[in-house]
Amino acid sequence: MEVDAMTAPPTPAATPPARPGLLARLADSDLCWSLHRSPLALAAGLVLILVSLAALFAPLLATQNPYDLAQLDLTNAELPPMWLEDGQAAYALGSDNQGRDVYSAILYGSRISLVIGAATVALSLAIGLIVGLSAGYSGGWVDNLLMRIGDTLLSIPTILVAILVTAVFRQLLPPGLREAFSAIILVVAISMTNWVQYARTVRASTLVERRKEYVQAARLIGVRPLRIMIGHILPNPLTPVLVTATLNLGLAILIEATLSFLGIGMPPTEPSLGTLIRIGNQYLFSGQWWVVVFPAAYLSLIVLAVNLLGDWLRDALNPKLR
Amino acid sequence: MLAFLLRRLANAVAVMLTVALIAFVIFRFVGDPVEMMLNEQATQAQRDALRERLGLNASPAMQFARFVTNAIQGDFGISYRNQQDVFTLIAERFPATLELVLVATILSLALGIPFGVVTAIRRNSVLAQALQLVSIVGISLPSFALGILLILVFSVQLGWLPGFGRGEVVDLGFWSTGLLTASGRKALVLPSITLALFQITLVMRLVRAEMLETLRTDFIKFARARGLPDRVVHFRHALRNCLMPVITVTGMQIGNLIAFALITETVFQWPGTGLLFIQAVTFVDIPVMAAYLVIVSFIFVALNTVVDMLYAVVDPRLRMQGSGGGGHGG
Numbered sequence: 001m002e003v004d005a006m007t008a009p010p011t012p013a014a015t016p017p018a019r020p021g022l023l024a025r026l027a028d029s030d031l032c033w034s035l036h037r038s039p040l041a042l043a044a045g046l047v048l049i050l051v052s053l054a055a056l057f058a059p060l061l062a063t064q065n066p067y068d069l070a071q072l073d074l075t076n077a078e079l080p081p082m083w084l085e086d087g088q089a090a091y092a093l094g095s096d097n098q099g100r101d102v103y104s105a106i107l108y109g110s111r112i113s114l115v116i117g118a119a120t121v122a123l124s125l126a127i128g129l130i131v132g133l134s135a136g137y138s139g140g141w142v143d144n145l146l147m148r149i150g151d152t153l154l155s156i157p158t159i160l161v162a163i164l165v166t167a168v169f170r171q172l173l174p175p176g177l178r179e180a181f182s183a184i185i186l187v188v189a190i191s192m193t194n195w196v197q198y199a200r201t202v203r204a205s206t207l208v209e210r211r212k213e214y215v216q217a218a219r220l221i222g223v224r225p226l227r228i229m230i231g232h233i234l235p236n237p238l239t240p241v242l243v244t245a246t247l248n249l250g251l252a253i254l255i256e257a258t259l260s261f262l263g264i265g266m267p268p269t270e271p272s273l274g275t276l277i278r279i280g281n282q283y284l285f286s287g288q289w290w291v292v293v294f295p296a297a298y299l300s301l302i303v304l305a306v307n308l309l310g311d312w313l314r315d316a317l318n319p320k321l322r
Numbered sequence: 323m324l325a326f327l328l329r330r331l332a333n334a335v336a337v338m339l340t341v342a343l344i345a346f347v348i349f350r351f352v353g354d355p356v357e358m359m360l361n362e363q364a365t366q367a368q369r370d371a372l373r374e375r376l377g378l379n380a381s382p383a384m385q386f387a388r389f390v391t392n393a394i395q396g397d398f399g400i401s402y403r404n405q406q407d408v409f410t411l412i413a414e415r416f417p418a419t420l421e422l423v424l425v426a427t428i429l430s431l432a433l434g435i436p437f438g439v440v441t442a443i444r445r446n447s448v449l450a451q452a453l454q455l456v457s458i459v460g461i462s463l464p465s466f467a468l469g470i471l472l473i474l475v476f477s478v479q480l481g482w483l484p485g486f487g488r489g490e491v492v493d494l495g496f497w498s499t500g501l502l503t504a505s506g507r508k509a510l511v512l513p514s515i516t517l518a519l520f521q522i523t524l525v526m527r528l529v530r531a532e533m534l535e536t537l538r539t540d541f542i543k544f545a546r547a548r549g550l551p552d553r554v555v556h557f558r559h560a561l562r563n564c565l566m567p568v569i570t571v572t573g574m575q576i577g578n579l580i581a582f583a584l585i586t587e588t589v590f591q592w593p594g595t596g597l598l599f600i601q602a603v604t605f606v607d608i609p610v611m612a613a614y615l616v617i618v619s620f621i622f623v624a625l626n627t628v629v630d631m632l633y634a635v636v637d638p639r640l641r642m643q644g645s646g647g648g649g650h651g652g
Contacts, residue, residue, distance in 0.1 A: 152340045155341075257464055285485070299467065
């Protein structure tokens, strides 16, 4: 209690909906102030921006297109990084046994990893919001059924769910289509395990809010349920949902990499960072450490940055911690 | 009390039935079991005979009932890939996984608790800050990347420790252990560190949070007022009160670790159940997949249920769901 009196009065920290001068207000907000005070979060944000830009402009930054087999040259295979003996400037981080430039492969791989991560967060968020709102708002057997499904999913280790869903989908698809659809399968499989968290948060908040006067008033004047759910109820749990989404982006990238590493994710023809690590792992004992170390380091860097940002966001949006 | 225990038990049974249903659906409808078991030259009569023998002509509900009764008796059918009894196959591999998981658990407690205490009582010291940072790195570093890094440094470069396999194993009849030979113990080092890293950070964060909470309570203030030295206050009074949740979480995490061990086992080619499962997934060996799902989920659900029920026995407040709490203080 003594602590509270000393800190500034709690103000809603979430960014307000679009109104004139949004950028100015954003720069003046508590969130931005808190970001200035946390060099680690600032650095993490910077890293994420750089990584995203590098992924976006991968075709311009890369020295070769790792998907184009015609550009691979076997005479340049197994080159070490450029600062070591035998290294070539054209292959800054070395090359693998097929003459694929590790640096270019990482840039293209991070593209896939980031897109799958973002798509997973979007899909699980969508499922979680819909399930949470409808379960909380309608209650009764719908609520019971949806939450039971969620409980069951949580009572099996997440990695198992993701592996099984991937394996089953792959088996159900005709062999020719499996590789083409592997990204979509991964997104669906990882979303299956991630939506429950959002659904629980949103449902808990919906259960509380739907009994309040403003919701009843809206219902009395004839606002449609859908609009009440989205316009009136949803803004309440948005802050914790936002934090969860940030932390889950790191988790999604990690699970995707894990599945690809285990050989049931992205195929070698379209490698994500996890696939690159899987490929590199085969040359571990023959001394070509650069094929595996650089993709692993880049993957860890991305996940670390996302987690640092998520941790900071959780604390910054929590008025009790100020 | 009894009502609560029964309800919790019924809940666990319901979850297990759902898991069994998922396993059954995978087994029955992802690919035709008959096609998978027979080779291409099999005659129609052979197919029909196998179909009848597997009971695939019965109604789906009957088939599911049979699947569940068989599973309870440990009968998960025959592996498509090597024509062995699935349960035996998993049972043979289980000691390897469990040894890995137990060593990792001991490691996580042995390192996580002191780290957590240090970060709580010397909150602003350099060591605590460094440990906090390391814990975030530990959560972000994919466990397979850590495993590869360890292999690279300690097996490939330095050649100190083996990078794959279990070393020499002593067979005790019902259990094969690597703990009794030097090479077996050496082989355990890298995989258990890899598996434990996440767990260490988890225990550390938990101990830290609990310690910070406990250090604020009145009985700690009273202990200090009595003039007890810091060491006694921190370790005899505060830490003891933190251990209950730590032990609970550690117990519940064992199920999770068994599942996560499959990543470590793949990296280190550790001959456990996880590696078996991954191979089954790659070769679409569906009986093994289904059995692994059921067995790991069973361990997971059983541990959670037992912990919940023990808690209810120990702490009466948890039994009263909604029916106004009694006069119990703490």
